[in-house]
Amino acid sequence: MINTYLLCGGPSSEHEIALRSALNISKNLDKNKYNLKIVYIDKKGRFSKAYDFINTDDEFELVKECKENILESISDFLLELKDKDKENTIIIPCVHGTYGEDGTIQGFLDAIDIAYIGNGLLSSSVCMDKVTANDIFEKNKLKQARYLYANEESFDLDFAKKCEEYIKFPMIVKPSANGSSVGVNKAENIDDLLKFGKESLKYDEKILVEEAIIGQEVEIAIIGDNKLIASKPGAYVTDHIFLDYDAKYFDKSTKEMLPYPMDEKLEKDLLEFAKKCYKACGCQGFARVDIFLKDNEFYINEINTFPGFTPTSFFARLCKISFDLEFSQILDMLIEEGFKSFQKRRFK
Template sequence: MKTIYILCGGPSSEHDIALRSALNIVKNLNKEKYDKKIVYIDKKGKFSETFTTYDPADEFSLVKEIEKSKQASIANFLLEVSKEDLEDTIILPVVHGTYGEDGTIQGFLDAAGLTYIGNGLLSSAICMDKVTSNDIFEKSKLKQAKYKYCYKEDFNDEFIDECIAYVGLPLIVKPSANGSSVGVSRVETKEDFKKAGLEALKYDRKLLVEELIVGQEIELAVLGDSDNIDVSDPAAYITDHVFLDWDAKYFSKSTREELPYKMDEDDKKKAKEFARACYKAAGCEGFARVDIFYGKNKEFYINEINTFPGFTPSSFFARMAMDLYKVDFSNILDMLIEDGFRRSNND
């Protein structure tokens, strides 16, 4: 029997979504195959003792009080894991956004010699920092929105004027490194720009400004690495919001899902090829959700890659993967775990 450590929570703005993802994963892991151990990571980055009991109807039952210091709690986690048969032990780092998708936890697990599912340090860091990934997509000649960026200390009227002249209005302002559309604003006027920029800079010291692409944002699940990469059919949230922000994605009653997203077969094939090219350009491995814009001109533009997308019951990634392979969620988790072991053994 394999031993699975599920790390969940974390110190990002997506802490609660990570708990919801972790609960869905824990409930669907095959009881006959895995010995499951849960570790909660609080908003300060402290690790809880391992536990196995939880309320299957309440993700907040995964939250634990942690009295140890961050260093002592992490040392305690490593000491416990060190007693396992590491050839049959794997980590599921169910931590979205900062700390979970920026390479931090992957680097920590690499340094500790622990096997885990999903992307490694480099691809996680690249995809989390949207300025860096935009630069890579540009070098790879993958179509994307026009963009400019600056650091917090350089955000001023001169930068605002440069962006308006180059990108044009309306435009999108966002933190370079954050997730779930937190801190993202649509800007219609110069007067709105400064407020939007200051909001984005609450979440990161680097600000990204992008052209507003008119069209539909679509999402695709991508799994595998090297020449063995599978891509799902696209899905989309159809919303009346000005863009797919946090509220539209998680709370709006007017937002509806389209899974799969209806498009002609030729365009669907092009979307899948484009998503695969973006995934490879960023060095992704294991799995990711690739978000692209399907423009009114029928062109495709890369938006971003989520290297540990949501695994909640309503999240698109797992549902697209289930549709791709015609299996249930438990089998998808088996596939991701087997892939994690395979890549660890090949290193």
């Protein structure tokens, strides 16, 4: 039996989504292979004691006991791991957004020499910071929307005029590092840009202003490190200019297309483009690559290094329709990849 710790929650705006993802993971993980323990991280970033899996359909019931037993110190969590065989222990860091996808948890787990699934510190932090990721895409000549960025000090009317000249309206204004499209808006003019830029700065110290690509956004699930497998594309069809938080989770008019129908040659080229983006950012384990499709041209949007694993999330469903893999089999693969990455990190 592999000692498996499922970390869930976290301080980001995606806390509840992370709990729903964790519930789905916990229900599908093969209990004959894995000795599963749940560790809740509250919105202040505090860890709970580790508890046995609770069979429930309620994500809040899943962590109810954990919530009541928040540890005074992270050292108490370390004591839980102290006597575990490191060759037979792995962490599933199901924490979306800040703290989970920005490299924080990955760096912590690297420091204490414990295996975990998914991307490492560097690729997590690179992909979380959209400005850094865009710079990498640009250096690798991977097509994307025109963009400029600013911080609180440099965001002013002069910056807005530069955006108007270089990018042209309409534009998408977003925090450089945040998830689930929170704080993202479309600017039609300079007044909008100044207003929405200030709003985005509430969520992050940097903002990114991008050309609004009027096309279909598609999502591709990728698994692997050196040898990659990429799923067929999936898409949400919506009337929204971009797939914001409300459109993703609450708008009943948003329709799913799994898979998204494409010409065979175009789809093959799309998947190769997705792999190039994945490799450019040094991704490992798995990720979801989001790409805009316009006039048969591809524009990289972003890479999600720990995408949602709720029952309605695309990643596992794309793997099912593309490779006929059940979610339990996908989790087996991700854990196997996690141990491989752990061995590489340990013996560099």
